[in-house]
Amino acid sequence: MLQSVLGRRAGRSDWPWALLGVLVLAQICYPLTSGGTRAAFTVATVVIGYLLSVTHALLSRGPRAALALVGAATLGGFAVEAIGVATGFPFGTYVYSGQLGPKLLGVPLIIPLAWTWMAWPAWLAAQRLPIARWARVGVAAFGLAAWDLFLDPQMVAEGYWRWLSPTPALPGVPGIPVGNYLGWLGFAVVLMTALSHFSRVHEPRPGDAPMLGLWFWTYASSVLAHAVFLSLPASAAWGGVLMGAAVLPVAIRLLIPARPGADLRRVRP
Template sequence: MSVFKARAPWVLLGALVLAQICYPLTSGATRAAFTVATVVIGYVLSVTHALLSRGPRAALALVGTATLGGFAVEAIGVATGFPFGTYDYSGQLGPKLLGVPLIIPLAWTWMAWPAWLAAQRLPIARWARVALAAFGLAAWDLFLDPQMVAEGYWRWLSPTPALPGVPGIPVGNYLGWLGFAIVLMTALSYLSRVHEPRAGDAPMLGLWFWTYASSVLAHAVFLSLPASAAWGGVLMGAAVLPVALRLVKTAKPLAGVRGESP
């Protein structure tokens, strides 16, 4: 069982990376299928890791806050225009419920868990970890929305004002993401009771760093979206890079200790 716990997240992460590598090499219905596959694999990865590493309480907290909460806020958004602006989804991402493709709340869940675990790596107050995780999750949307709008998976009816170089998405959408991400992370903090890092979190940290680096590369080189590469690279980087630097800093003393002669 312990071997399964250790290997399962890595196997799922490998499958997700492979699906994402295939995405820019395809088009049309095949690309949409890889989009759905990536989200489903990411969802299974995050929920499985939460269950295996922290137990049923954490997994249920993640599903309750990110999956159910994500669906609720998306359904409200489609129906009312709050908090993301007036938008609608095409039919390319599979079946819908209340106007929301069923994979959309899975995407919230997929990235909420690594964002939360990454924040636990910094020696900062609990409220600051909530803020950092929420900001990182919201900044990920600087990659997600431009990419999905370019593919025609969803659209805004009033996409202004927009960020320079990133047309089609109103600035208010990103603020809506940040607002909901703060609510999500606050609830996840209290309900999951996950406030300490563990060695078994490595696959989730790998997912967090891979998502950031691969998004910058894909948008800049393969998807012809240089402005979103820049915006996402800077703003999501503000949440990702401090964690990477912290890991490097803490790893150096350990490497030195292991290198000492007995």
């Protein structure tokens, strides 16, 4: 009986790693394609990433955390996108093309899935830093919003969406107003605050390794893809610096052992 239970637990814990592997393969294929095939890889990547994060939340922290993630990021993300498309607040006036699949209220259904996909690893990565809980909310929100410095230039270049008034823009990154990034930062703070409160996830666990791998892979692969494969060097630089401000401290924390006697939080198995 004990072996059977342990076997089931081991099988469940393999799912995030398997989904992460499929996700990485899909992202590697993305710059090697074009047109409708590339759009299909975009949709597939988002769906796989969504399943990865929600599955990990459910298996590692239980139904409460998974529901909190879906409520804050998926439903909250859709709500703010629908408001944004209808009113221009808080991201500026923009429209989506029809390349990303079906829409509801003018918003492609995969868009809130994308924010859910990246919100969970951003939150878990912030738990690795020895800082106050409110500060972890800020780090996770900043990291999630900074990811948009890669996402929006890439998607605008593909024609998946566009702004009607794209100025003022960051130097070297035309087509996207600065206000869009500020809008995402504001919403990311609300999202992470809600996730912190409702999920009650405030401690790291060894089983978070797939999500940390996703967080580091997303950062490193985005810098490489924009700089080398997608001909977007400015967004590679902006994203590399600003998202790096949230990602690199976590990497350093994991790579450099804590000093003896440091006040470390207990990591539950």
